[in-house]
Amino acid sequence: MSFSSLLTARWKEADSLLCVGLDPDPHRLTHHYSPDADGIEYFCIDIIDATAQYACAFKPQIAYFAAARAEAQLERICEYIRSNYPTIPIILDAKRGDIGDTATMYAHEAFDRYGAHAVTVNPYMGGDTIEPYLVHPKGAAIVLCRTSNAGSGEFQSQLIDGKPLYQHVAQRAADEWSNKGEVALVVGATYPAELAEVRAIVGDMPLLVPGVGAQGGSPEDVVKNGANSHGTGLIVNSSRAILYADSVDPMPAAARVARETRDALRAAR
Amino acid sequence: MSFSSLLTARWKEADSLLCVGLDPDPHRLTHHYSPDADGIEYFCIDIIDATAQYACAFKPQIAYFAAARAEAQLERICEYIRSNYPTIPIILDAKRGDIGDTATMYAHEAFDRYGAHAVTVNPYMGGDTIEPYLVHPKGAAIVLCRTSNAGSGEFQSQLIDGKPLYQHVAQRAADEWSNKGEVALVVGATYPAELAEVRAIVGDMPLLVPGVGAQGGSPEDVVKNGANSHGTGLIVNSSRAILYADSVDPMPAAARVARETRDALRAAR
Numbered sequence: 001m002s003f004s005s006l007l008t009a010r011w012k013e014a015d016s017l018l019c020v021g022l023d024p025d026p027h028r029l030t031h032h033y034s035p036d037a038d039g040i041e042y043f044c045i046d047i048i049d050a051t052a053q054y055a056c057a058f059k060p061q062i063a064y065f066a067a068a069r070a071e072a073q074l075e076r077i078c079e080y081i082r083s084n085y086p087t088i089p090i091i092l093d094a095k096r097g098d099i100g101d102t103a104t105m106y107a108h109e110a111f112d113r114y115g116a117h118a119v120t121v122n123p124y125m126g127g128d129t130i131e132p133y134l135v136h137p138k139g140a141a142i143v144l145c146r147t148s149n150a151g152s153g154e155f156q157s158q159l160i161d162g163k164p165l166y167q168h169v170a171q172r173a174a175d176e177w178s179n180k181g182e183v184a185l186v187v188g189a190t191y192p193a194e195l196a197e198v199r200a201i202v203g204d205m206p207l208l209v210p211g212v213g214a215q216g217g218s219p220e221d222v223v224k225n226g227a228n229s230h231g232t233g234l235i236v237n238s239s240r241a242i243l244y245a246d247s248v249d250p251m252p253a254a255a256r257v258a259r260e261t262r263d264a265l266r267a268a269r
Numbered sequence: 270m271s272f273s274s275l276l277t278a279r280w281k282e283a284d285s286l287l288c289v290g291l292d293p294d295p296h297r298l299t300h301h302y303s304p305d306a307d308g309i310e311y312f313c314i315d316i317i318d319a320t321a322q323y324a325c326a327f328k329p330q331i332a333y334f335a336a337a338r339a340e341a342q343l344e345r346i347c348e349y350i351r352s353n354y355p356t357i358p359i360i361l362d363a364k365r366g367d368i369g370d371t372a373t374m375y376a377h378e379a380f381d382r383y384g385a386h387a388v389t390v391n392p393y394m395g396g397d398t399i400e401p402y403l404v405h406p407k408g409a410a411i412v413l414c415r416t417s418n419a420g421s422g423e424f425q426s427q428l429i430d431g432k433p434l435y436q437h438v439a440q441r442a443a444d445e446w447s448n449k450g451e452v453a454l455v456v457g458a459t460y461p462a463e464l465a466e467v468r469a470i471v472g473d474m475p476l477l478v479p480g481v482g483a484q485g486g487s488p489e490d491v492v493k494n495g496a497n498s499h500g501t502g503l504i505v506n507s508s509r510a511i512l513y514a515d516s517v518d519p520m521p522a523a524a525r526v527a528r529e530t531r532d533a534l535r536a537a538r
Binding site for chain 2: 113
């Protein structure tokens, strides 16, 4: 199944817009887990089991695995999700961006090695560097548009022909890239007005929205500004607020925060 | 030693501006090498030995290692360079770009895990996402400015306040980011006029220039347009033209093409 069909079915099945981000920092794990690659694996498996019923997607952030020499562990985590929760799509958050031949290698890594259904990519190098992800038979590209960090406006908000750069990216995604394969966009919850502008440009396209939880974005604002014509269209990510909800007994707390975040997103519809 | 001091010493020691890119595609290796992670390792070690005397830097492209499950091999390749050619800096071509906490993980990966002296990074998310690489005690950031691919102008050449986006990136690198740590820029050999414009903005800052060799950029144009006030300042990368110079006996051909490219860059000074 394609990313979009899997996602659409999961939005309905779970009645949830919440994406659980897997950003396992070995120094923030409780004493149940060793602060290394193996501890990361067991922690992520436990988080997945604790939160799956509330999730429309899982999003492993590859930097945390790369820094801990945990690529084999990430492979097993993705395999665990596909085997045990086959209706939940996996988004590999890798923010790839490189020229054609190299991008083809990154697409192979994301979709064949890790078995992800979508990968985040950076548009700075242009549409020809996004195409290898779109044409891969198994994958989808989720393109950075307006990111959640404080400094994201430094280039993304600069005006080109009277419109900010991120709106040009959104327009290109809607008009061109979506003709070549499955595409979605990243827009931070920390910029709700921009989220509404992007939604107006891209129709019903899925939007991956980081920045609720630890980064402070409001679930209500996200849904009011970002939902599509079906009341879905959103993959609202929370990572740290769920993973590190309790420093003594993390899993019940992770489940509780995931359920509460899902419910806050539901209530805003 | 810092990246810039290592690089400056190596430019002088080797009298070379050539960077040898390590982009090992398992399907392009000759029958001497198995088309897998181990074959990649042995091939890269042979390329390093064949070309080191002509190189001012080595630049492994991490996508090729990630696609082949060859992270351990990449660690050993970097260790091999540091042990056997300690005066040659290693640039990890990874084009990272992510928010602060995550960028810190990527910096740890590049500088501590792989022991690279510099890593390529993407500026789309803003200067706050570049800072973690600059403040790392061991590392330098080489920021994408005007890339070598055909579609790089799609966003990079768009005018903001009358100047193309890539010039704003160059200005920011020169005025702000360079105050926080060591910074360099990527400008493609395929755009020699833009290379001259960037050089005029950034003073003597090092420029990593991909796009000679297989991509068709001219060594003469690169040196005439890109050299700094010392006649250096350039890290001119060639990957495929060296790695795949001969499909029967690759190493003597790789050495010959590396020497010829170094000589063409020398002759243009």
